[in-house]
Amino acid sequence: MTDSLISSAYSQALEVIASVEPRIADATRKELADQRASLKLIASENYASPAVLMTMGTWFSDKYAEGTIGHRFYAGCQNVDTVESIAAEHARELFGAEYAYVQPHSGIDANLTAYWSILAHRVEGPWLSDAGVKNMNDLSEADWEKLRASLGNQRLLGMSLDAGGHLTHGFRPNISGKMFHQNQYGTDPETGLLDYDALRAKAKEFKPLILVAGYSAYPRRINFATMREIADEVGATLMVDMAHFAGLVAGKVFTGEENPVPYAHVVTSTSHKSLRGPRGGFILATEEYAPSVDRGCPMVLGGPLSHVMAAKAVAFAEARTPEFQGYAQQVADNAKSLAEGFLTRGAKLVTGGTDNHIVLLDVSSFGLTGRQAESALLDAGVVTNRNSVPSDPNGAWYTSGIRFGTPALTSRGFGHDEFDTVADLVVDVLSNTEAGTNKAGAPSKATYVLGDGVADRVTKQSAEMLDKHPLYPGLVLS
Ligand code: PLP
Numbered sequence: 001m002t003d004s005l006i007s008s009a010y011s012q013a014l015e016v017i018a019s020v021e022p023r024i025a026d027a028t029r030k031e032l033a034d035q036r037a038s039l040k041l042i043a044s045e046n047y048a049s050p051a052v053l054m055t056m057g058t059w060f061s062d063k064y065a066e067g068t069i070g071h072r073f074y075a076g077c078q079n080v081d082t083v084e085s086i087a088a089e090h091a092r093e094l095f096g097a098e099y100a101y102v103q104p105h106s107g108i109d110a111n112l113t114a115y116w117s118i119l120a121h122r123v124e125g126p127w128l129s130d131a132g133v134k135n136m137n138d139l140s141e142a143d144w145e146k147l148r149a150s151l152g153n154q155r156l157l158g159m160s161l162d163a164g165g166h167l168t169h170g171f172r173p174n175i176s177g178k179m180f181h182q183n184q185y186g187t188d189p190e191t192g193l194l195d196y197d198a199l200r201a202k203a204k205e206f207k208p209l210i211l212v213a214g215y216s217a218y219p220r221r222i223n224f225a226t227m228r229e230i231a232d233e234v235g236a237t238l239m240v241d242m243a244h245f246a247g248l249v250a251g252k253v254f255t256g257e258e259n260p261v262p263y264a265h266v267v268t269s270t271s272h273k274s275l276r277g278p279r280g281g282f283i284l285a286t287e288e289y290a291p292s293v294d295r296g297c298p299m300v301l302g303g304p305l306s307h308v309m310a311a312k313a314v315a316f317a318e319a320r321t322p323e324f325q326g327y328a329q330q331v332a333d334n335a336k337s338l339a340e341g342f343l344t345r346g347a348k349l350v351t352g353g354t355d356n357h358i359v360l361l362d363v364s365s366f367g368l369t370g371r372q373a374e375s376a377l378l379d380a381g382v383v384t385n386r387n388s389v390p391s392d393p394n395g396a397w398y399t400s401g402i403r404f405g406t407p408a409l410t411s412r413g414f415g416h417d418e419f420d421t422v423a424d425l426v427v428d429v430l431s432n433t434e435a436g437t438n439k440a441g442a443p444s445k446a447t448y449v450l451g452d453g454v455a456d457r458v459t460k461q462s463a464e465m466l467d468k469h470p471l472y473p474g475l476v477l478s
Helices: 002-020 022-037 050-056 078-095 107-130 141-151 175-179 196-206 224-234 246-250 306-319 322-344 370-379 407-411 416-431 454-468
Strands: 099-101 155-159 181-185 210-214 237-241 266-270 281-285 358-362 385-387 401-405 433-437 443-450
Touching (some): 002 022, 022 454, 050 306, 078 099, 078 246, 107 141, 107 175, 107 266, 107 281, 155 196, 181 196, 210 224, 224 237, 246 306, 246 322, 322 358, 322 407, 322 416, 370 385, 370 401, 370 416, 370 443, 385 401, 407 416, 416 433, 416 454
Parallel strands (some): 155 181, 237 266
Antiparallel strands (some): 099 281, 266 281, 358 401
């Protein structure tokens, strides 16, 4: 019954879209076919449920609702209030957080909102009270200059990009690396693991206002109790960006000191990666930080995407089920299977393995750059992304690594055996790819030559697995 409902709902929706712009309906159909036919191993992607996807396609998209629940700058927001309250309630209960803010449109928005909330709480508030000013509008231009200088002179310490951190954790070209005096911590050059002692020493020397923990490409868990200790020792606010591993926290795979929520002052996240929700962001905070995070709109954000907040509520509700906990555990187990599959075939992994959902393969041992490996894999229907490895000699564009993630294929039902086969297929492609040359015959970091017949062989083997684990199995478009 549900399958036929979903099939007819999407088929009819595509007809409606085609009546206005058939090319968009065609591209939408093709995207489903392409996603069904490829091995999606991008660590930040997943497949949201039809319920989550459908929730995004409604008239909530048409509603403006700047402000907060019950306190909007627009009339007629009663239903948005309902939706936002339910999403926030689910988020609080799912993660055991004191406060949840579900308005950020994306992970980057969540981080920017969190930074300004922390600045408001730690710098602006005390500054205004020292100046004896209750309302910012009462500040003279000269006072504004002083306040701006004070806000603009704060320090942020985050994980460096090549160690696995994210752009928004203080990377120079990102706004976070410009609005703060930034400094970065890395990983141990021998083991590739986070070195808490070195981090502590750097924090003591640098004395950041904000210590950021979290990653996009680090294949290991973090001890957040230690992170909090370090933050406390230097008087920093601990902000954890769990965008990548929120699903593993929600699914109770990361518990105790590996769960950031009891230790961080502020936790930011996306909802669309391992958490398997709609594209979006959210913030969890302690009661102390809640009032400043709640001012995200209008401080940083414009009107919330009400249709996406509704879909976040649906996704959070899904994540509160025992089925989701089973899924999250399988994501972590599958990452181990993939890592073991690579190691037994002689491949080199950053940190030597994984204990989250990410596996970072160093492709230099195949004589390739990340760019060459990514392209060759794509030719064989294996969708990944290239990624820097620590102290990467090929920089952030060509890189020396390929990042793999298990959330998406686990959603399709892949288990240990399939991930072992995935490792086999990847090694087959990479060991049959040679670095290429440019037009002048000089070595090139971008071009490559994939051996004859490899793409066909790998695509055929992938298709057998993908057919056994169809994406949206009951969904048939007419
Ligand atoms: N934070 C981390 C750790 C991420 O990995 C990402 C995305 O890759 C983001 C934030 C940004 O998320 P978004 O693309 O939704 O802005």
